[in-house]
Amino acid sequence: MSGTRTAPFPGANGAQIQIAPRLHVSRWIVGLIAVAVVLWAVSIVIFNENIRWNRVWEYLFSKTILDGVLVTIWVSIAATIVGLVLGVILAVMKLSKNPVLRWIAEGYIWFFRGTPVLVQLIFWFNLAFLLPYITLKIPFTEIGMRWDTNQLISGSVAALLGLGLNLAAYFAETVRAGIQAVDRGQREAALAGGMTHRQTMQLIVLPQALRIIIPPTGNEFISMLKTTSLIVVVAGNDLMTNASRIYKQNNLIIELLIVASLWYMFMTAVATYLQSRLERRFGEERVHLVRGPGFSQRLLKVATGAIMLPRNGKKNKELTEV
Template sequence: MSPEPPGVSQVVVEATGSAPGPELRTVPLRHWGRVPLAIIVIAAIVALLYAVAVNRNIDWSIVAENFTSSAILKGVGVTIVLTVLSMLIGIVLGIAAEVMRSSSNPVFASVARGYIWIFRGTPVLVQLIFWYNLSLLFPTVGLTLPFLGEVWSVETNILITGFTAALLGLGLNEGAYMAEIVRAGLASIDRGQTEAALAVGMRKRQALSRIVLPQALRVIVPPTGNEVINMLKTTALVSIISGSDLLTTAQTISSRNFAVIELLIVASIWYLALTTVFNVGQWAFERRLARQNGARTADRSERGRT
């Protein structure tokens, strides 16, 4: 009969010269202060909400009455339109500015750097006020052609309304920040992919639009979503130039009924609701983009195996 193989304990004793110790037991880390601190925080939040809810200086009937009033809803619509249009202008300008800045043409590159430097270096509120008062610099805006003279002219005050000034200020300012976001996204893509695209006969513009930008979206989309939410809140600055947005409408109503706090509550609830919707949209878009990128990666891996 062959000898019986040694057990685990015997092998351990022969290897280490001592018998194995008792099995170690994992003990979870105790957080003794977590529960009391959570109770204190919840109690403070509940007390604050109760104090606001029963405050005699707040007339909740005015809040309910104005929350869905036609004027407030119109202000909400203006805020949404301003946000969407300003972001579209900003995205287009940001991509164009970054393409110009990376151009080998020194004039284009200098213009793009100057644009980013000016609009990132000055407050957006100052820019809004500047565009709203552009008539002080140019009383009229017109078109003059050689041999024909002035063929078209209009007063600047008619052309630059509060909404137009808000769109110019927010859109041009956002374009400078989007240029930096696009730059970070393009920098995340290996330069070898551009060189490979050029080697197979693509032009630089084709390589950028077909190879680099689609991959850079993974880096560009998350901060762009944050910029959309930030833009939604930044539109409140338009109230300084009477832009007919949500906050401007709330202030106009409160100047008539003197319910300042109530109308601020109405505006705050609407801003919270809109930012929540945009947050959910951003989350869904990022998940979809991640699934698409994962599917492409899996497809490339499968092709590599075959």
């Protein structure tokens, strides 16, 4: 608050009372101390004679580093897709009335959330010790295929399995929370209106749940970009792996770590921007839906035959935009 403000009532002599704003000295002191600490820390890095900045710029756009950046991006995207698809399946299983499916989903979530990602990565990379060969056969026949596990499970494949399967356990809880956030009365009304459980989930519940699921999905993807640095233990050719290979040869450890950090911060900034745009888009859709016809009106159209339920895999446009 700046300047002065006038009291709503006059003083004893009829003049307006001028009230000066309170000066928060402690806020300024704390702020100045914080700025001083940040500048001191930055100056240590920028003006440190032991850091050869010319080598940082030399490796920042080197082919090896750029190849690692591309691997980091595709592993992050692929692991997020695997985790999201499997997470939706696990969430539906956990909400199922079938106790066997529910126990399997709960066991999966408990196991993968209870063990560190690093342990899972190392396990998948060394799967050949447990299964030297992976065989797929048609039951009761000799027809099948066989692969050598060491050749099949490369560092990148182990990274995709470890990160994707681990992320699925967290996505399962996110999707479950999104599904349960949809009003139960809407599901009951849809079932009463003649929809099957599958149609209710596909046309009524999931479209609304996605608007709740999308924001944390963006957060998980941003976290995944940095979690891929753990791939270094399985030599997955990602950004951190390639940076470590370079500094093991020339001993420029700090310089290559700065290069990797700059790229991680850049990718995180881009992902954060895209996430904000996506959240804004879903926010606009939510406002549009509120202004549109209500759920009961759409359900009434279904009951009266004004809108036909989808058949043979064809979706009705109005129902899908719940």
